Amino acid sequence: MPKTWAISGVDLHLDLDGTRVRGAFESALRDAVRSGRLGAGVRLPSSRALAADLGLARNTVAAAYSQLVAEGWLEARQGAGTRVAERAAAAQPPPAAPPPAAARHRHDLRPGVPDLASFPVVAWIAAARRALRAAPADALGYGDPRGRPELRAALAGYLARARGVDCDADSIVVCSGFAQGLSLLCRGLLELGATSFATESHCHRSHHGAVAASGLVAATVPVDAAGAVIAELGAAGGVLLTPAHQFPLGVPLAAHRRTAAVAWARETGAVVVEDDYDGEFRYDRRPLGAMQALAPDHVVYAGTASKSLAPGLRLGWLVLPPRLLEPVLAARRLTDGPGALDQLTLAELISTGAFDRHVRRSRLACRRRRDRLVSTLRRRVPAARVTGIEAGLHAVVELPAVDDELAVVRRAHDHGLMLEGLDEYRVGGEPRPAALVVGYGTPPEHAFSAAVARLCAVLARG
Amino acid sequence: MPKTWAISGVDLHLDLDGTRVRGAFESALRDAVRSGRLGAGVRLPSSRALAADLGLARNTVAAAYSQLVAEGWLEARQGAGTRVAERAAAAQPPPAAPPPAAARHRHDLRPGVPDLASFPVVAWIAAARRALRAAPADALGYGDPRGRPELRAALAGYLARARGVDCDADSIVVCSGFAQGLSLLCRGLLELGATSFATESHCHRSHHGAVAASGLVAATVPVDAAGAVIAELGAAGGVLLTPAHQFPLGVPLAAHRRTAAVAWARETGAVVVEDDYDGEFRYDRRPLGAMQALAPDHVVYAGTASKSLAPGLRLGWLVLPPRLLEPVLAARRLTDGPGALDQLTLAELISTGAFDRHVRRSRLACRRRRDRLVSTLRRRVPAARVTGIEAGLHAVVELPAVDDELAVVRRAHDHGLMLEGLDEYRVGGEPRPAALVVGYGTPPEHAFSAAVARLCAVLARG
Numbered sequence: 001m002p003k004t005w006a007i008s009g010v011d012l013h014l015d016l017d018g019t020r021v022r023g024a025f026e027s028a029l030r031d032a033v034r035s036g037r038l039g040a041g042v043r044l045p046s047s048r049a050l051a052a053d054l055g056l057a058r059n060t061v062a063a064a065y066s067q068l069v070a071e072g073w074l075e076a077r078q079g080a081g082t083r084v085a086e087r088a089a090a091a092q093p094p095p096a097a098p099p100p101a102a103a104r105h106r107h108d109l110r111p112g113v114p115d116l117a118s119f120p121v122v123a124w125i126a127a128a129r130r131a132l133r134a135a136p137a138d139a140l141g142y143g144d145p146r147g148r149p150e151l152r153a154a155l156a157g158y159l160a161r162a163r164g165v166d167c168d169a170d171s172i173v174v175c176s177g178f179a180q181g182l183s184l185l186c187r188g189l190l191e192l193g194a195t196s197f198a199t200e201s202h203c204h205r206s207h208h209g210a211v212a213a214s215g216l217v218a219a220t221v222p223v224d225a226a227g228a229v230i231a232e233l234g235a236a237g238g239v240l241l242t243p244a245h246q247f248p249l250g251v252p253l254a255a256h257r258r259t260a261a262v263a264w265a266r267e268t269g270a271v272v273v274e275d276d277y278d279g280e281f282r283y284d285r286r287p288l289g290a291m292q293a294l295a296p297d298h299v300v301y302a303g304t305a306s307k308s309l310a311p312g313l314r315l316g317w318l319v320l321p322p323r324l325l326e327p328v329l330a331a332r333r334l335t336d337g338p339g340a341l342d343q344l345t346l347a348e349l350i351s352t353g354a355f356d357r358h359v360r361r362s363r364l365a366c367r368r369r370r371d372r373l374v375s376t377l378r379r380r381v382p383a384a385r386v387t388g389i390e391a392g393l394h395a396v397v398e399l400p401a402v403d404d405e406l407a408v409v410r411r412a413h414d415h416g417l418m419l420e421g422l423d424e425y426r427v428g429g430e431p432r433p434a435a436l437v438v439g440y441g442t443p444p445e446h447a448f449s450a451a452v453a454r455l456c457a458v459l460a461r462g
Numbered sequence: 463m464p465k466t467w468a469i470s471g472v473d474l475h476l477d478l479d480g481t482r483v484r485g486a487f488e489s490a491l492r493d494a495v496r497s498g499r500l501g502a503g504v505r506l507p508s509s510r511a512l513a514a515d516l517g518l519a520r521n522t523v524a525a526a527y528s529q530l531v532a533e534g535w536l537e538a539r540q541g542a543g544t545r546v547a548e549r550a551a552a553a554q555p556p557p558a559a560p561p562p563a564a565a566r567h568r569h570d571l572r573p574g575v576p577d578l579a580s581f582p583v584v585a586w587i588a589a590a591r592r593a594l595r596a597a598p599a600d601a602l603g604y605g606d607p608r609g610r611p612e613l614r615a616a617l618a619g620y621l622a623r624a625r626g627v628d629c630d631a632d633s634i635v636v637c638s639g640f641a642q643g644l645s646l647l648c649r650g651l652l653e654l655g656a657t658s659f660a661t662e663s664h665c666h667r668s669h670h671g672a673v674a675a676s677g678l679v680a681a682t683v684p685v686d687a688a689g690a691v692i693a694e695l696g697a698a699g700g701v702l703l704t705p706a707h708q709f710p711l712g713v714p715l716a717a718h719r720r721t722a723a724v725a726w727a728r729e730t731g732a733v734v735v736e737d738d739y740d741g742e743f744r745y746d747r748r749p750l751g752a753m754q755a756l757a758p759d760h761v762v763y764a765g766t767a768s769k770s771l772a773p774g775l776r777l778g779w780l781v782l783p784p785r786l787l788e789p790v791l792a793a794r795r796l797t798d799g800p801g802a803l804d805q806l807t808l809a810e811l812i813s814t815g816a817f818d819r820h821v822r823r824s825r826l827a828c829r830r831r832r833d834r835l836v837s838t839l840r841r842r843v844p845a846a847r848v849t850g851i852e853a854g855l856h857a858v859v860e861l862p863a864v865d866d867e868l869a870v871v872r873r874a875h876d877h878g879l880m881l882e883g884l885d886e887y888r889v890g891g892e893p894r895p896a897a898l899v900v901g902y903g904t905p906p907e908h909a910f911s912a913a914v915a916r917l918c919a920v921l922a923r924g
Contacts (some may be wrong), residue, residue, distance in 0.1 A: 032623075037622040037623065037626075038622075038623060039619060042623070043815075049822075053749065054748060054749065055746070055747070055748055112604075113603050113604065116599055116600065116601075116602045116603060117599055119602055121594050121595070124594075124803075125587070125590060125591045125594065128587060128590060129587045132583050132586070132587065133583070137578055137579055137906065138578060139578075139774060140578045140581055140772035140773065140774035140775070141575050141578055141772070141773055141774055142574075142575065142773045142774070143773075143774060157501060160499040160500075161494075161499065161500060161504070175798070176638060176797070176798035176799065176800070176801075177798040179796065179797055179798050180797045180798040183796055183797050206795070206796075209796070210796045210797075213796050284517075285517070286516060286517050287515065287516065310602035310603070310802075311602065311603055311604045311605075312601060312602035312603055312604070312605060312801060312802030312803070313602070313801050313802070313803065314798045314799065314800060314801045314802070315801065316798075333668070334641065334645055334668075334671070334672045334675050335638070335641055335642045335645050335672075335797065336637070336638035336639040336641050336642040336776045336778075337638065337776065338638070338776060338800070338801055339638075339774060339775045339776040339777065339800055339801055339804045340772075340774030340775070340776070341586075341774070341775065341803075341804060342801045342803060342804065353505075360511075444599065
């Protein structure tokens with residue numbers, strides 16, 4: 001069987017009923033074109049290839065092609081094979097609806113997404129090629145539910161070095177971002193007998209929602225100027241904290257609270273989940289190491305590439321205490337983790353130092369943005385108070401003169417600026433004074449000044 | 463702030479306690495090296511960069527570096543910066559345990575994984591580069607929970623053309639392989655009020671287990687020579703079928719059973735999930751289109767790149783009836799899907815025809831392997847009966863002369879051949895006569911003949 005034709009052209013499915021094969025084939029093909037299932041311009045397989053695919057004589061296929069060319073459904077061009085004719089396309093689908101209002105906004109200062117235009121495309125593609133060539137044959141198989149060993153080894157080194165995490169490659173489970181990690185953790189905690197789990201009273205609503213959806217009772221713990229108020233955790237089976245830079249309030253968890261959280265976990269048998277979502281980004285203050293290192297048997301460290309590279313990679317990792325490893329892996333086996341190629345590529349980026357360079361470059365860029373945001377606001381909107389700015393990719397802009405933060409958010413939207421109010425992140429506790437959570441990492445570099453100027457214009461008017 | 467130093471070198475975290483900063487820094491660095499947290503050969507940041515990172519005077523860092531070089535923990539080489547000394551490494555970790563017995567096996571004829579050595583590395587990398595360059599700026603953001611629109615559009619065209627699926631891009635949800643898809647479906651069905659869900663009595667145990675873990679009652683439906691016995695489905699809220707090529711028994715679902723399954727779903731309001739895991743691979747028989755096209759409102763079509771490309775990509779897709787779309791998306795929002803890069807790359811491969819060419823090439827290779835397997839077994843083990851071979855990547859080798867298939871599997875293992883018995887896939891119903899499920903797609907091309915020869919040797923001895 002010559003190889004050439006068998007691999008040429010598109011793959012085509014046709015239903016052939018009855019015994020009049022020629023007629024059935026012809027009308028099946030006609031229907032496929034008429035209904036639009038075969039779109040205008042699609043190149044059909046050669047008659048030889050399709051005949052072999054469908055178990056027909058080649059002449060049968062060739063005759064049907066000729067007939068449909070004659071009828072105008074198909075076009076045969078010398079040397080270009082047989083294609084679906086342009087005019088044969090079914091009635092065009094209705095034009096797409098106009099983009100929603102949001103898509104017309106010109107600036108985005110919502111938190112959570114880094115500047116995607118700075119994603120290191122060239123370095124990533126080069127690392128992917130090297131990683132794929134160097135990978136063992138079975139790297140593209142189903143693989144270890146903990147994730148690729150290359151990535152776990154690279155992460156173990158990186159997390160110890162850059163974040164002070166106490167870990168080895170075997171205690172790491174790679175997951176498809178923090179949301180999957182959290183849902184695996186909730187399942188694991190349920191398995192260990194936990195019945196409730198607390199989030200900070202201000203946090204991503206989706207995290208609080210995921211806890212509730214898992215079957216655990218979703219509690220909350222208040223946050224004050226020293227971070228989460230550990231004394232109020234009570235009997236929760238676990239808590240999700242953001243110790244390096246509270247999301248969204250921006251305070252670090254104070255040293256005495258870190259100690260208290262660990263003591264609480266030790267005494268009650270509960271688990272602390274340390275969401276180190278933006279741990280790579282700290283500026284003026286001494287870096288705060290992961291609190292996981294205080295008590296690796298009681299604290300889960302959770303990291304992600306969503307801020308340091310891009311959320312679209314869907315890559316995150318959990319460093320697990322021994323007793324949680326098996327329950328989390330059991331949950332992991334019921335679903336799927338991230339693709340092996342992205343895992344191998346990130347491992348290569350870390351091992352070659354390209355990841356560190358990218359992080360340092362991004363950190364410098366974000367620090368400069370923060371400085372511009374703070375100085376511009378001070379000059380143009382002196383009433384606003386900017387907090388939570390020692391680290392991370394977002395700042396809290398308190399608006400003492402404003403009663404209704406949602407009105408500010410709406411006014412900004414009307415002026416082409418996407419913003420989010422602090423109350424968007426409240427899942428428990430009392431409302432706080434009006435404030436915005438401003439993500440200064442998001443806009444592309446060339447648009448940052450204009451975005452800040454628009455923010456100032458909206459606030460100055462208020 | 464000059465950019466050069468801020469992005470050089472590794473990213474390093476050190477805990478600095480107390481007021482004697484120089485001493486604290488020096489001993490923190492010493493501890494990091496001694497404990498192995500900083501591995502031998504790791505290059506440290508320049509003293510200038512680290513000083514800025516840690517908020518120390520540059521002299522403090524430089525003095526500590528000198529001290530540790532003097533003590534032998536670090537090495538400073540002209541032009542090569544400061545590195546952790548080779549001899550400074552902590553006691554080496556104990557040597558890794560010897561590989562488990564399985565890793566010493568030289569041949570693998572277990573089903574489920576295609577020949578990973580044939581993965582189109584060059585085409586994939588080229589497509590990734592093109593896709594990443596062409597992608598809009600927000601492609602690497604969190605994105606649509608249904609998956610990248612580029613991939614959904616490409617899949618809608620491909621599935622209609624190649625598998626006869628009735629779908630548009632908006633009815634597709636991209637997921638991280640079939641396991642995640644199934645768990646999302648189970649959650650969606652629970653949401654719609656279903657209480658039980660059936661798998662075929664022979665299937666992947668993990669699928670049956672995932673149904674049970676979701677909270678649905680996991681039932682089974684028997685399989686005979688015409689496929690799943692639809693009449694015995696009763697009151698299940700849904701059923702998972704493999705209509706094109708029953709896994710593992712290899713029979714197609716007969717036309718009257720397809721009709722019956724659809725009628726059952728229409729009458730009872732249940733959902734049929736069509737797992738088209740190897741639909742691209744059919745040989746002698748007329749291609750069987752997706753049964754989803756018979757009743758798009760009652761049948762979920764589930765496809766995957768695991769057989770056509772590689773399981774390690776962790777890419778699958780669901781084509782959903784309208785009433786299931788929102789419940790499945792709600793479940794999808796609680797976790798994470800596959801990375802955007804792989805999605806964009808597969809879309810590019812499909813759009814340029816490279817995916818079709820790869821499928822046709824793989825199909826031809828697998829058909830040849832199947833022919834070699836069947837003819838070799840016929841000649842060397844005439845007592846064996848090979849079935850389920852019109853399609854797919856595996857065959858059932860019935861062993862009429864054998865009482866204990868597990869003994870055959872064990873003997874094969876002892877001879878360096880990984881095999882699986884049919885009973886490995888039984889989750890309900892009566893045991894069947896002894897048989898093997900032979901995955902002929904798995905071995906690399908150069909090893910295929912030797913793997914088949916070993917299989918024959920093991921069986922001939924029986």
